[in-house]
Amino acid sequence: MRARDGTPVSSMKSRVTAQQVADMAGVSRSAVSRCFGDGLVSEETRKRIMAASEALGYRPNVIARSLTGQNTGLVALLLAELENPHTDLVLKKLLVAIAEADRRALVIPETRQHDLTSSTMHALDYQVDAIVVMGGTVSDHVVDRLRALDTPVFQFGRQIEGLGGVACDNRLGGLMGGRFLVQSGRRRIAYVTKTAQTDANRRRRAGLAAALEDAGLPFMEEESEDNSFEGGYNAATRLFARSDRPDALFCFNDIIALGALQAAATFRLRVPEDVAVLGFDDIPMASWPAFGLSSLRPNLDSQVGRLMAMIEGIGKGSPPNREVDLVLPELVVRRTAV
Amino acid sequence: MRARDGTPVSSMKSRVTAQQVADMAGVSRSAVSRCFGDGLVSEETRKRIMAASEALGYRPNVIARSLTGQNTGLVALLLAELENPHTDLVLKKLLVAIAEADRRALVIPETRQHDLTSSTMHALDYQVDAIVVMGGTVSDHVVDRLRALDTPVFQFGRQIEGLGGVACDNRLGGLMGGRFLVQSGRRRIAYVTKTAQTDANRRRRAGLAAALEDAGLPFMEEESEDNSFEGGYNAATRLFARSDRPDALFCFNDIIALGALQAAATFRLRVPEDVAVLGFDDIPMASWPAFGLSSLRPNLDSQVGRLMAMIEGIGKGSPPNREVDLVLPELVVRRTAV
DNA sequence: CTGAAAGCGCTTACAG
């Protein structure tokens, strides 16, 4: 097969190998490998090899390289909770961070057919250098399996015992939000929780409960049936219909809080005068002028940075990290709770 | 190194090879390979191999397999426009579709250091079976390079000449939206465009312009400085301040439309009585009760399905697809334009 | 610093 100009298409397209570079440079394949690897070649040889490589458009074949037990440069991202808008942001930041660290992301979502265990198998099939688990339910049994792997596994945004990683300090966030509401004079503070008793939910709730207990205030709670605008709307509606209507809502996340805001408008309640609303996650929408939602920001950049540091630290002889690095959330005060 | 129970850790952890399975099953490595490959083995042999595989927990090494010129099962997703919330949805749907097709996604975002060309190189380094380009600017020069690759390249959501793929029929969407507004009695219809003259923007605009020309109506236009809520807010504010205030806004996308809605509220304009607002993309927020935004839905599931069909069709002997498969958008009428 | 050789785990003609 030949292109119109007569040059063989195969040579145009198919990959150049180290042997071809070696032939052209008049050195051995080993020298080419070293030149692109540990760099232990003489200056003279290096020049010749680089010239040949550039002329031929050589790039080492990562697949072949990783067969020899080298790193693949792959980081697997095991995703769950795709419906959560906060996941979008985290995912994008991780993707950019991984690319900037000159690694590639193998992204494996949880689907009907594939749970965490099968996603892990798939990741291992590609000999990834590290696995990052984001969201989803992880049973103790699975944690044990993950710990036993050769490949380092990190969790992002959760605090499962025995598995290293990085997370927002959710309990502290709950505590900070609770204290802030108390200090601003609120006395009937309700937690709008979500149905799923995730790790993050439990911890935020515990933090708030502690703040309220310190202040000698009661703990009210209402469940949002799903993790959504409408769930928040409905939960807030039930709270606002009560005779002991709360004067502040601390919502598990911003989406629920935005729904609660909408409910307040329906009840013609003034925010924050009649009722304060506080969210969690500080998603981009929170800062939209239409909302001005006060929220707790998980400091994603810091979390992502520390995670990448852990990944870069792999195989540096240090023992596997089994600790979760907690990042302090930040209270962002806008209009809905001041 | 040994675990506490005395079993060698290496045998616990490091991967089982086909040779080990072969030894245990009393067959050759070739037989094992065939059993997991084309399947040309006798029933008897298959059983023995499968039993051994399960006992040992064997999984073929994808890296080694793909070195022989096999498919890697990898699909590269080259992402740009990460700030667009529509991208989030598309990305998630693609990730799930790829996983359900039992393939893996290598996701490479555009970053400061990496443009489309370098992302492509990285994808090729991993011998991906196909490359999907999402968003971003693609020069003619780059298109030529992409076409010349051995690896099939598809575009998603755009209609670049000479590159196969799938996209929403943006021009038709513009036309449908325009006709709908005209038929509902609007006479001063403004297009709120975005600064970047992307392919999608040009086509939506052209469709609207055609609808207005058919109706003998003027074409008004206002630019949103960025592709955001605030950009939409500001652009709509300028439009509402005009003496010939428009009675309908057709916005390039939903985020801009939501900003325009906020501006209408500031001007105490009733929606849709005083001014209709129509978006594009039908992002999840559009359906939130707070907004009830009418919009054009790009039928993502259909787009993703067709793209996956193209990917599955690779190497089936058919010539490379150079056509863009256009998917009809759907008008979703909610409260802001009826 | 350099090259010949062995090997990573698999697949695939080839011969039987």
Added chain:
DNA sequence: CTGAAAGCGCTTACAG
């Protein structure tokens, strides 16, 4: 249907 052998493109002791 089956196995011995060669090969995919690279890396890495090893000897010089």
